[in-house]
Amino acid sequence: MKEAREKIESVKSTEELNEIRVEFLGKKGRVSLLMKKIKEISPEERKEYGKSVNKLKRTIEDLISKKAEELKILEKKKMFERMWVDVTIPGARRKTGHEHPVMRIWREMEDIFVSMGYEVVEGPEIEDTWHNFDALNTPEWHPARDEHDSFYFSDELLLRTHTSPVQIRTMLSRKPPIAIVSPGKVYRRDYDATHLPVFHQLEGLYVDRKVNVGHLKFTLSEFARKMFGEGTEIRLRPSFFPFTEPSFEVDVYLEGYGWLEILGAGMVDPEVFKNVGYDPEEWSGFAFGMGIDRIAMLKYRITDIRELVKNDARFLSSY
Numbered sequence: 001m002k003e004a005r006e007k008i009e010s011v012k013s014t015e016e017l018n019e020i021r022v023e024f025l026g027k028k029g030r031v032s033l034l035m036k037k038i039k040e041i042s043p044e045e046r047k048e049y050g051k052s053v054n055k056l057k058r059t060i061e062d063l064i065s066k067k068a069e070e071l072k073i074l075e076k077k078k079m080f081e082r083m084w085v086d087v088t089i090p091g092a093r094r095k096t097g098h099e100h101p102v103m104r105i106w107r108e109m110e111d112i113f114v115s116m117g118y119e120v121v122e123g124p125e126i127e128d129t130w131h132n133f134d135a136l137n138t139p140e141w142h143p144a145r146d147e148h149d150s151f152y153f154s155d156e157l158l159l160r161t162h163t164s165p166v167q168i169r170t171m172l173s174r175k176p177p178i179a180i181v182s183p184g185k186v187y188r189r190d191y192d193a194t195h196l197p198v199f200h201q202l203e204g205l206y207v208d209r210k211v212n213v214g215h216l217k218f219t220l221s222e223f224a225r226k227m228f229g230e231g232t233e234i235r236l237r238p239s240f241f242p243f244t245e246p247s248f249e250v251d252v253y254l255e256g257y258g259w260l261e262i263l264g265a266g267m268v269d270p271e272v273f274k275n276v277g278y279d280p281e282e283w284s285g286f287a288f289g290m291g292i293d294r295i296a297m298l299k300y301r302i303t304d305i306r307e308l309v310k311n312d313a314r315f316l317s318s319y
């Protein structure tokens with residue numbers, strides 16, 4: 001009895017207690033053995049013997065069930081301890097990504113022009129020489145057609161060198177008035193601190209009756225103010241593009257930089273209108289094209305364009 005009590009008391013788990021239950025109360029357990037011994041006891045003592053074995057059995061049963069209760073409570077307590085969480089510990093902050101600076105500027109540029117009533121259209125990156133050059137009044141001898149600037153698939157197919165061919169595709173597929181911008185990838189055989197072989201441009205085209213340079217200048221200065229901040233000034237310098245006449249290079253004044261060229265623009269050349277079947281006497285318009293990466297570099301003050309494509313998360317996450 002003493003042994004049973006000690007054993008039961010020192011038990012640490014339900015499993016151990018079950019073993020002890022079998023040891024004492026099982027079919028072949030120690031109490032059963034004592035029961036069997038009753039045959040060896042003299043008849044006059046048998047009654048007393050039986051009684052005391054039964055009492056022992058009940059006592060052990062009681063001890064075991066009491067212990068089982070205790071263990072159940074203890075094990076529950078342990079489980080709750082394991083499950084305990086300190087809700088006051090600050091969480092491990094997960095780093096979330098964000099748009100690439102170039103994609104952000106791309107989207108901002110679209111938003112600015114959409115707010116002025118322009119529609120966003122896209123064109124193919126693989127172009128034919130007619131859309132990319134000829135229709136844009138860019139004759140065979142023009143340096144842009146030189147093999148060294150362009151990636152050709154064949155004599156007639158190339159990766160577009162600018163987004164201007166989307167002007168042609170748009171004018172061929174609809175009638176004026178037209179107000180579109182066309183963002184996208186363009187390709188040239190260039191690679192240094194300010195040029196990538198793949199970069200992004202946004203083309204703009206506005207065609208209607210009686211469009212003049214004033215409309216062009218207002219539209220672009222509105223864009224500059226929305227992109228670089230209220231009060232941002234622009235200036236137009238005479239330039240040349242085969243598809244516009246007159247043509248301009250447009251500069252923006254940025255604090256700390258001075259005047260910086262941001263885009264090319266001009267009044268749509270009558271030859272271009274003829275190429276798409278528009279009567280240049282009736283229709284007039286302006287066009288412009290700018291580098292999205294370049295605007296991103298100016299806005300975020302990035303000096304080496306190659307940083308934009310290295311995909312160094314430390315660099316990208318600072319914008």
Ligand code: DAH
Pocket residue numbers: 161162163164203204241243244263264265266286287288289290
């Ligand atoms: N396509 C020219 C380029 O890639 C940019 C450009 C200049 C586009 C003048 C125009 C424009 O639409 O009118 O350098």
